[in-house]
Amino acid sequence: MRSIVYYVREFLRPEWLKKFFSVKTAPLTTPAYFKGYPTLTDKECTHCLTCMMICPAPGAIAVLRHKEQWAPEIYPGHCIRCGLCVEACPEGVLTSGRILDVTSRDKTAFSSWYRLEVDDNLCMRCGNCCVSCPVNREIDPQLAGTGTSASDEVIMRIEGGRVTILHEEKCTGCKTCETNCPNRAIRVARMVEGVQGGEAEA
Amino acid sequence: MRNILQEIKNFVRSRSIHVSYVDVGSCNGCDIEVLACLAPRYDIEQYGIYVHNNPREADVLLVIGSVTPQWVDKLREIWDKIPEPKAAVAIGNCPISGCVYARRGTLTTPPVENYIPIAASVPGCPPRPTEILNAILSVAPIIFKDYEEKQP
Numbered sequence A: 001m002r003s004i005v006y007y008v009r010e011f012l013r014p015e016w017l018k019k020f021f022s023v024k025t026a027p028l029t030t031p032a033y034f035k036g037y038p039t040l041t042d043k044e045c046t047h048c049l050t051c052m053m054i055c056p057a058p059g060a061i062a063v064l065r066h067k068e069q070w071a072p073e074i075y076p077g078h079c080i081r082c083g084l085c086v087e088a089c090p091e092g093v094l095t096s097g098r099i100l101d102v103t104s105r106d107k108t109a110f111s112s113w114y115r116l117e118v119d120d121n122l123c124m125r126c127g128n129c130c131v132s133c134p135v136n137r138e139i140d141p142q143l144a145g146t147g148t149s150a151s152d153e154v155i156m157r158i159e160g161g162r163v164t165i166l167h168e169e170k171c172t173g174c175k176t177c178e179t180n181c182p183n184r185a186i187r188v189a190r191m192v193e194g195v196q197g198g199e200a201e202a
Numbered sequence B: 001m002r003n004i005l006q007e008i009k010n011f012v013r014s015r016s017i018h019v020s021y022v023d024v025g026s027c028n029g030c031d032i033e034v035l036a037c038l039a040p041r042y043d044i045e046q047y048g049i050y051v052h053n054n055p056r057e058a059d060v061l062l063v064i065g066s067v068t069p070q071w072v073d074k075l076r077e078i079w080d081k082i083p084e085p086k087a088a089v090a091i092g093n094c095p096i097s098g099c100v101y102a103r104r105g106t107l108t109t110p111p112v113e114n115y116i117p118i119a120a121s122v123p124g125c126p127p128r129p130t131e132i133l134n135a136i137l138s139v140a141p142i143i144f145k146d147y148e149e150k151q152p
């Protein structure tokens, strides 16, 4: 009997009741070290599209023109908050948490290039890719129908009946060749390398 | 009398939200974050939210993942099994946009809104447990409070 009274008294203490029925952990706030969605600083965007190029999530960022001014826009349902656009932007237009501070302290930067790959089994040697590539067309305006070219300076050309890639480093990553390939044989992949303490090339 | 009954219902419902979650084709990242809500750090149960995967007992359905073709009819089935009042919350980018699966040649058919009504979306890849918790806590009173009186 005495123990029952003891327990009832113990559990009817107001502070115990309050503790039992109320929320105990700290309020739900996002910690300061957490990367949020990138937001805009007041720096001027130069419309270089580096941010869009580096973004790994489809449809997450678009650089849009607002009257005279270009500015990137982030789409929350698509953005994965990786922060790559913040680090890649050469003008510091975007910011997200403390990423930029860490970036400048550690002297991190990105260098990126594009890799072209043709699947020989899918490719039917039509030459569409070589003809449609805007860089190719500028280097060799004579490049016509077949995709063969006299110039050695083009990115790729049909040589001996197959696509030969000569100057991968000139590719701008526009993916025009990918869109124009009837067989999805050519693929453009963006390669990104993080460098620390040194100068990035691109 | 009716009002007192409604008040009691409101109180009880605000302290007892049963959650069921369904993964309709994601990378599992968001599932792990839902799981983290159960851990002592966030402790979802102190808010009176119970996670147990029976749609028949659920109030809130957490939908995770971009919808794969196999899930199209089954998701609707699960939604229909949940008794009223109910709400669906989309967790992560996948149910909103398809996220990394929104590419050519993938077998997903986002957004999930096409199949069941979504009351709230929590973007993020994955969203933080705090964001998931906040979404559940903020959507519940809107849907459940005075539910009977809102009925026509």
Ligand code: SF4
Binding pocket: A038, A051, A054, A055, A056, A057, A060, A061, A074, A078, A079, A080, A081, A082, A083, A084, A085, A086
């Ligand atoms: S944070 Fe990452 S996913 Fe989001 S817009 Fe920037 S690069 Fe894209």
Ligand code: SF4
Binding pocket: A044, A045, A046, A047, A048, A049, A050, A051, A052, A063, A071, A072, A088, A089, A090, A091, A092, A093, A094
């Ligand atoms: S936000 Fe930065 S990276 Fe993106 S287009 Fe503008 S200047 Fe270039």
Ligand code: SF4
Binding pocket: A114, A116, A132, A133, A134, A135, A136, A155, A170, A171, A172, A173, A174, A175, A176, A177, A178, A188
């Ligand atoms: S991505 Fe653009 S620049 Fe590069 S090879 Fe294809 S068409 Fe040419």
Ligand code: SF4
Binding pocket: A118, A122, A123, A124, A125, A126, A127, A128, A129, A130, A163, A180, A181, A182, A183, A184, A185, A186
């Ligand atoms: S467009 Fe496609 S199929 Fe035609 S040559 Fe180029 S890679 Fe081959």
